[in-house]
Amino acid sequence: MKKLVVFFALLDAALAAYRIETVPLPSSLRGGISAVAFTPQGTLVLATRYGEIWMQAPATKAWRRFARGLNEPLGLHAESESVVYAAHRPEILRAADTDGDGRADDFQALGGNWGLTHNYHEFFFGLRRDRRGNFYGALSLESTGDKARIDPAQTRGPLDTNPVLTPSFHRSETRYRGWAVQIAPDGELVPLASGLRQPNGVGLSPDDELFVTDNQGDWKAACGLIHVERGDFLGHTSSVKWEPGYRAEDVTVESLWRRCKGPAVVFPYGPMGVSAGEPVWDLTGGRFGPFGGQVFVGDFTSLIMRVALEKVARAWQGAVFAFLGRNDLPAYVEGERLTPGGTRLAFAPDGSLYIGQTGGWGGGADGLQRVTWDGRAPPEVLAMTLTARGFALTFTHPMDPATLARPENYEFDRFRFYYHAIYGSPWIDEARVAVQEVKVEAEGRRVELALADLQPGFVYQLSVTALRTARGEPLANPTGYYTVNRLRSGEVAIGGTTRLPRPGEFTLETRDAPAERTETTEALVAAGEKVYRLYCVACHQASGRGLPGGAASFVDDKSRLAQSDEQLLQSIAKGIDGKGMPAFAASVSPGQRRAVLAYLRAAFGDKTNAKDADKPE
Amino acid sequence: MRRVLLPLLGLGAVLAALPRAALAQTAGSPAPLRICLLSGNEEPIYRSNENLAALKTWLEANHPFTCELVRPVGDGARFDDIDALARADAAVIFVRRKTPDAETLAAIRKFFSSGRGVVALRTASHAWQNWPEFDVEVLGAKYGSHSGAADSLRFVDPDHPLLAGALDLLTHNDIYRYELRRQPPALQVLLEGDNAKGSHPVAWTTEHHGARIFYLGLGHNEEFAKPAFLRLIANGLFWVNRRAVPGAELRVERTYMADAAPSAFAIGFANGVSFCYDPVRGGLNYVWDGGFVNLAPVRPGMGKLIQPAGLLGAVVYRERGAAPLRHGDPARVPLVQFQGYRVGDNLIEFHYTLDGATVREEIRPRPNGDGLTRRFRFDAPAASWWYLPGPQEGAPLSAPAGQPEAGGFRFDVAAGGEFTLEIIFRKADA
DSSP: OHHHHHHHHHHHTOOOOEEEEEOOOOTTOOSOEEEEEEOTTOOEEEEETTSOEEEEOTTTOOEEEEEOOOSOOOEEEEOSSSEEEEEETTEEEEEEOSSSSSSOOEEEEEOOOSOBOSOTTOOEEEEEEOTTSOEEEEEOOEEGGGOOOOOGGGOBSOBOOOOSSSOOSEEOOBTTTTOEEEEOTTOOEEEEEBOOSOOOEEEEOTTOOEEEEEOOBBTBOSEEEEEEOTTOBOSOGGGGGGSTTOOGGGOOHHHHHHHBOOOSEEEOTBTTBSSEEEEEEOOSTTTTOSOTTOEEEEETTTEEEEEEEEEETTEEEEEEEEEESSSOOTTTEEEOOOOTTEEEEEEOTTSOEEEEEOOSSSSOOOEEEEEEEOSOOOSOEEEEEEOSSEEEEEESSOBOHHHHHOGGGOEEEEEEEEOSSSBSOOOEEEEEEOEEEEEEEGGGTEEEEEESOOOSSEEEEEEOTTOBBTTSOBOSSOEEEEEESBOTTOOBOTTTTEEOOOTTTOOGGGGOOHHHHOOOHHHHHHHHHHHIIIIIHHHHOTTSOOOTTSSOOTTTOTTTTTSOHHHHHHHHHHOOTTSSOOOOTTTSOHHHHHHHHHHHHHHHOOHHHHHHHTSOO | OEEEOOOOOSOGGGGGOOOGGGGSOOSSSOOOEEEEEEEEOOOTTTOHHHHHHHHHHHHHHHSSEEEEEEOEETTTTEETTTTHHHHOSEEEEEEOSBOOOHHHHHHHHHHHTTTOEEEEEGGGGGOBTTOTTHIIIIISEEEEEEEEEOSEEEESSTTOGGGTTOTTOOOOSEEEEEEEOOOTTTEEEEEEEEETTEEEEEEEEEEETTEEEEEEOOOOGGGGGOHHHHHHHHHHHHHHTTOOOTTOOOEEEEEOOTTSOSSEEEEEOTTSEEEEEETTTTEEEEEEEEEEEEOGGGOOGGGOOOOOOEEEEEEEEEEOOSSOEEESOTTSOOOEEEEEEEEETTEEEEEEEETTEEEEEEEEEOTTSSEEEEEEEEESSSEEEEEOOOSEEESOEEETTOEEETTEEEEEEOTTOEEEEEEEOSOOOO
């Protein structure tokens, strides 16, 4: 009898919330899923990197190939079962089935007044359409990764190979590379904002405001969700050369930093993924859970983030939490785990979330998954908003009043980044900020927190691992990041959450934590685990098993850790050419690199196997 | 017909050859194809006389072919009507280890150097005891005996026109081992069979003396009862004659092509003739014959460095002039603005504006497969138009209604009018 009571108590605990399942794809579909959309009638529409467009009838689930032969489409606007707009490299293509056979036969080009060459990295991301019929997209920079000079004979539009300030690994040698653009219904191109790098996600808010996610790199301290308005400069220098009236002699790092509009919400590299994708708004009217109106963003690693935006002093900013992929205990998520490579999201008419996955950008797998809500709210921070003195948190469940009332249960750490030409940025000017006062409201569903110090220009990390719901459950994702570009008072920081390095300041050795200098293995391993969880876990996973086809598995591929310390430290610092492994020299100090190596060997190294290797076969 | 004759480069044997059907060149449907079915494999598991007789009935009932069945006499030193080869547009060869006499062998060798298409079945790789190098010389692969029963068949390029409607083909019969002696684009494997011993090429296309060759390494009695197998043979006969394979789709790929602006078109017709269209230049840049494109160089994954798509055939026509279509003043380079395209039944129509005037350029294969027809239509008042191809290679460009002028053609086009250009890369022989 007692057992039975426990059983019912668990059922009532309302833990399970989301179910992840794989959506079967037609066997003749080729290429990873590069766009997901639904027609107003509810037909699922997919694009693949190999240029196909597929439709699945909602009733019969039968697939048909609507079009093929597009040049790497990365976005869709599905107007109907017979008209689909696709963002592909050369233009927006309107594909129409005019004879009713279910396959497009008429293709109309719109826009396309941007530069195009043979550089592999000339992606055109999109595609969103506003109420007036305008389309929105974003053009990535060209990459020097292919080490090939652009051939003027194979260039559409003007070619300008002069760097802006210093040569970048990502360049804008043809027109509007690195820009967000609007394309009018008649095809006229309106360049909106410069300063993008790899803007792999374009979204429109319910009020038709444009948001773009960009990827970390040089001049880009971290990924994030950027609110784009006409005339903005969004950080990466290469593309400003196409601004009207641009004169190279007028441009300095400081002048660009002063203009730079940072992300409304920064996605700190590691905890919040490494390569953010498409933002979509939850307008399902509660069918996808309690997060209505919030923004969901898929990251290339197995991660979906949840962003709560708010307007502070007339500008958008807000907080990001992990949603799926960081703490997918069976208690919170049923079915399958997220497949890596999922940067394309779309809400279905039934309120479920579809995730399109693409390999080939550094691991990950090609596929399609679907997330449905089972009607039970997961224990989460529902929203984190800025107040005059700190932050207010709301929760999806009533919280345990005892844990809620203790100021020490709210850990705030703030940090910012360098604005510089080096890939990424370390977290700088880090500081713990004390909570002075906790005000519990709404029967434990809301707290107001007054902080000892609140300044604009910092990302505030919140960690509430000690909080419990009234039923005693911990939060599913207890860590979040609020980007304070502005205070309620209207006080604004220049350069978003970045500052310029002081002369001679940026030497990595200066920021080794004491534990990272230690010679005692235990302390070094412990420090290394922290570094691993920050920078490595997104790709190599907590299990060390990596991503299929991508990040190495230290568990399954023993040759990885069989390398010498010197080789491994070199790979961490400089990255691995032709693989997804980035160079961490700019963001991870030498001490941290030693520490993380010690952790790798302690956690995943296998001494017994070394002996086995000597055995004759 | 007026014609600007330009130097023919690199065409080689292609121009030497001529299917008889090419003589019956009309705008409408071409003459039926004459097919010689050459039988010579009496093994009980193959029974070529019976199987090819049934094939003849099936082909003639379903396709515009007239077939002559040629059978061995006695031990196969002679055939009952080997001269049928000389009358045919193409042949199906299903022969095993025959030793033709000198006169017969001469007729056979003559056929295989005539540029006529060949569908070679199963044992044809070891058809002639006194022409043992036939497999390498004509089929492009060294025969290496049996590999055992196939577990499964894999279609290497499922969109190849030759495979239209035949993708459900299955077999668990024995497959052969082959050592391929030609690399793409000279040889393109279409079908592979897998078994415990590995993966083996089962069907491929290649070329010999300008003739298209389709080798299909299947042919047991039970294969002839399979619709997909018969369909493959019929498709092969269309394809080796450069006739559109029924049911095959127009292939369109917007990709990175050599000698073209970025995001050019590769278009593949259902008869295995393909061309590159450059939407920035505003014209057709080159035509190739055989397979379509290998897109692997454009899709390197994390290797990142992209290379142009590989052409799986020989270039038979090329032009290079900037903005080849002109109006008003042939010396002025107009502004070309790509507008889109429309696909139809084995044709494509490109839409663009030329200094604001709308142009629709339809490109389709000539019905007998010897070239392409380009039809230009205008939404403009009566005017003179020029087509200036610039430096050319390969086949000549001809214009039924054009006046040779300024290194190209002038057309006086009425309001709402049109003109056509022809690229004919195979000639009828004398």
